[in-house]
Amino acid sequence: MNDYKRLSTFIKPHIWILALAIIFTLLAQSLHAISLGTLIVPIDRIVSDRDIALVENNYTPEFITRLVDKLNNTPADKLLVMLIIAIVAIFLLKGFFEFLHTYLVNMMSERIMKTIRNSLFEKMLSLSLDFYSNTSTGKLVSKITYDVTVLKNSLTQGLINVVTEPAKLLANILFMLFIKLNFNISWRWIIISVMLLPTVIYPVRVIGKRLKKIALKMQEKMGDINTVLYETISGIRIVKAFIMEKREAKRFADQNQNFYKITMKSIKRMLVVRPITEYVGVLCVALLLWFGKDELLSGEFSYGAFTALLFALLSLIKPMKSLSNLYGVVQQALAASSRIFEVLDAEPGIVEKPGAVILPEIKNDIVFEGVSFKYHTTEVLKKIDLVVKKGEILAIVGSSGVGKTTLVNLVPRFYDSTGGSIKIDGKDTRDVTLESLRKQIGIVTQDLILFNDTVKFNIAYGLGGENATDEDIMKAAKVANAHEFIVDLPKGYDTMIGEKGVRLSGGQKQRLAIARAMFKNPPILILDEATSQLDTESERLVQDALNRLMKGRTVFVIAHRLSTIKHATKIVTLEGGSIKESGTHKKLMEGETTYKRLYELQFRE
Numbered sequence: 001m002n003d004y005k006r007l008s009t010f011i012k013p014h015i016w017i018l019a020l021a022i023i024f025t026l027l028a029q030s031l032h033a034i035s036l037g038t039l040i041v042p043i044d045r046i047v048s049d050r051d052i053a054l055v056e057n058n059y060t061p062e063f064i065t066r067l068v069d070k071l072n073n074t075p076a077d078k079l080l081v082m083l084i085i086a087i088v089a090i091f092l093l094k095g096f097f098e099f100l101h102t103y104l105v106n107m108m109s110e111r112i113m114k115t116i117r118n119s120l121f122e123k124m125l126s127l128s129l130d131f132y133s134n135t136s137t138g139k140l141v142s143k144i145t146y147d148v149t150v151l152k153n154s155l156t157q158g159l160i161n162v163v164t165e166p167a168k169l170l171a172n173i174l175f176m177l178f179i180k181l182n183f184n185i186s187w188r189w190i191i192i193s194v195m196l197l198p199t200v201i202y203p204v205r206v207i208g209k210r211l212k213k214i215a216l217k218m219q220e221k222m223g224d225i226n227t228v229l230y231e232t233i234s235g236i237r238i239v240k241a242f243i244m245e246k247r248e249a250k251r252f253a254d255q256n257q258n259f260y261k262i263t264m265k266s267i268k269r270m271l272v273v274r275p276i277t278e279y280v281g282v283l284c285v286a287l288l289l290w291f292g293k294d295e296l297l298s299g300e301f302s303y304g305a306f307t308a309l310l311f312a313l314l315s316l317i318k319p320m321k322s323l324s325n326l327y328g329v330v331q332q333a334l335a336a337s338s339r340i341f342e343v344l345d346a347e348p349g350i351v352e353k354p355g356a357v358i359l360p361e362i363k364n365d366i367v368f369e370g371v372s373f374k375y376h377t378t379e380v381l382k383k384i385d386l387v388v389k390k391g392e393i394l395a396i397v398g399s400s401g402v403g404k405t406t407l408v409n410l411v412p413r414f415y416d417s418t419g420g421s422i423k424i425d426g427k428d429t430r431d432v433t434l435e436s437l438r439k440q441i442g443i444v445t446q447d448l449i450l451f452n453d454t455v456k457f458n459i460a461y462g463l464g465g466e467n468a469t470d471e472d473i474m475k476a477a478k479v480a481n482a483h484e485f486i487v488d489l490p491k492g493y494d495t496m497i498g499e500k501g502v503r504l505s506g507g508q509k510q511r512l513a514i515a516r517a518m519f520k521n522p523p524i525l526i527l528d529e530a531t532s533q534l535d536t537e538s539e540r541l542v543q544d545a546l547n548r549l550m551k552g553r554t555v556f557v558i559a560h561r562l563s564t565i566k567h568a569t570k571i572v573t574l575e576g577g578s579i580k581e582s583g584t585h586k587k588l589m590e591g592e593t594t595y596k597r598l599y600e601l602q603f604r605e
Helices: 002-037 040-047 062-072 076-126 129-133 137-182 187-195 197-234 236-241 245-291 293-298 303-314 317-344 404-409 434-438 455-463 470-479 483-487 506-520 536-550 585-590 594-604
Strands: 365-375 378-389 393-397 419-424 441-444 524-528 554-558 570-575 578-583
Touching: 002 076, 002 137, 002 303, 002 317, 076 137, 076 317, 137 197, 137 303, 137 317, 197 245, 365 404, 378 404, 378 419, 378 554, 378 578, 393 404, 404 524, 404 554, 441 506, 455 470, 455 506, 470 483, 470 506, 570 585, 570 594, 578 585, 578 594, 585 594
Parallel strands: 393 554, 393 570, 441 524, 524 554
Antiparallel strands: 365 378, 365 419, 570 578
C-alpha cells in the first residue's frame, strides 16, 4: 500500500490530464452504447419488417419514445441511409475520443517517467561514494532504464485499462438494463449475464501475487545482464588480451538464459488469465441462449433488442480480460517501483550539517587530528596526525593498500573519517558546505575519467564551462603540455574524444585530465599518480608545469615513481595505516628508512 501512495505522488501533479482522459473515455463508451442501440433499427425495421416495440413503462424517456415513433414511420430505404450516416458519425466521434484518451494517458505516463528518471539520476548524483562501492554500475543502469521502462509500460497500460475498461463494463451493463426496461426481455437474462463475472476474481488475484515475485526476479536478472554488459564492454581490451571472448559470451548467455526462464514464467501466468475470462464470457452467452431459447424461438420480443443485448454481453468479454490482466500489470509496476524506491530512499553517507558555513579560501594549514578510517570492519587508517601548511607539497608514499588514496579522499569528504577530524584554517571540514570545500580542490587521479564530448568541454569541466574563454582553456592546455597534440586533432579543441577518451592515447588522456585540474585553478591540489600514463618526455614537461603550478598552493601527491617527488616539501611514509616516518627527500635518504629502501629498489629496477 505504501508503494501505491508513493506512486500516486508522481501522478498527482498531472491529475488534470487523467481527468480529461476519463471524460473522453466516458464519451467514447457512451457512443459505444449508442452504436449497440443502432442494431435494433436494421434488424427490426429493415430486415424483419416489423415495428420497434417498446414496453410501456415509466422508465422510458420521452425523447426515446418520440425517436422510436419517428423510426417506425420512416420508409425502410430512407431509414437505411440515415442509419449509414449515423453509424459513420458515431464511430468517427468514438475513435476521436478514444484517440484523445489514449494520447492523454500516454502523455501523462511519459511525464511521470521523465520526472522519475530525473529524480533517480539526481538522487544517484547526491549519493556518496560508499553507495557506489556497494552497488554495481550495471544494476544502477538497469534501474534507470529497464525498471523505469517496466513501470512506464505498466503504468500506461494500467491507467488506460483502469479508466477505459470499467467504463466499457458500465456502458454495456447500463445498455443491457436499458434493453430490459424498454423491451420485453426477462430479468433472468440479465442475471445470468452477470452472475459468473465474480468467478474471475479469485484466480486472477492468486496469479497476480505470484507475478509480483516473478517481476522482481526479472528486474534483478536484467540488472545482472547489464552488469555483465558493462564489465565486458568497458574491459574489452582485457577480454581480448586474455582471449576470454568465449568465457564472456558464455557468462552473458547464462545470464540471458536465466532472464529468459523467469520471463517465460511471467508470460505463462499472464496468458493463463485470458482463457479463463474468455471461458466465463462464452459460458454466459451459452447459458443465456440455453435458458432463453424458448422465448427466442417464440418471437415474444424484439429480435433487434435481443441482438443488441447479445452484442453487449459479448462486449463484456474484452474489458473483463483487460481488467483480469490489470492486477498482474499492477504487480509488475509495484515490483519495478520498489526497486526504484530503493535508490530514492537511499541516504547519502556524506551530508552537510544543518547550518554548515561557507569555507573561505585557504589561508593557513590543513590539519589531520587523530584521523582514523574503517571500511566495514577493516581498519585502513589509524590515528593520523599531520599538518600541511599552505603552499606545502606533501608526498605520500608506501606500498599498495596502505591507505594513501583513502587519506587524500578524506580531504574533499568523498568519505568521512570514522575517528578524529580534518580542519582547514581551524574549521572542521564536516562543518562547511560541500560545495565551498570541493570548489577549492582540484584532483587528477590514476583512474582517467573523461567525457564523451569535446576537448574544450573536458578541460573546462572543472568550472562547469562557466565564463570559460578559449584563451583560458588554451593556456591550461599549454601548461599541461597538451596544446600541441590538441591542435593536431581533426577539429582541434572542438574534437569529440569518444567515450572515456577512447580516441586519445593514454598519455594524451592524462595530460587532458591535468589541464582540467589546472583550468579550475584551485588552492588545493590532489595528484594521485598524475604522471603515471606519460612517456618520459611528456612526464618531464608536465612535471615542470606542475612544479610551476604548485607554487603558492597546498598539494597532496601520491606517486609510485619516487623520483618525481624529490622536491616535495614533506614526504610521509604510510605503513599499516599509520605514518611511519616523515621528512624531506634528503632527510629520509640519510637513515635506514622505509622510504630509502623503496627509493633504492626503484632506482635499481
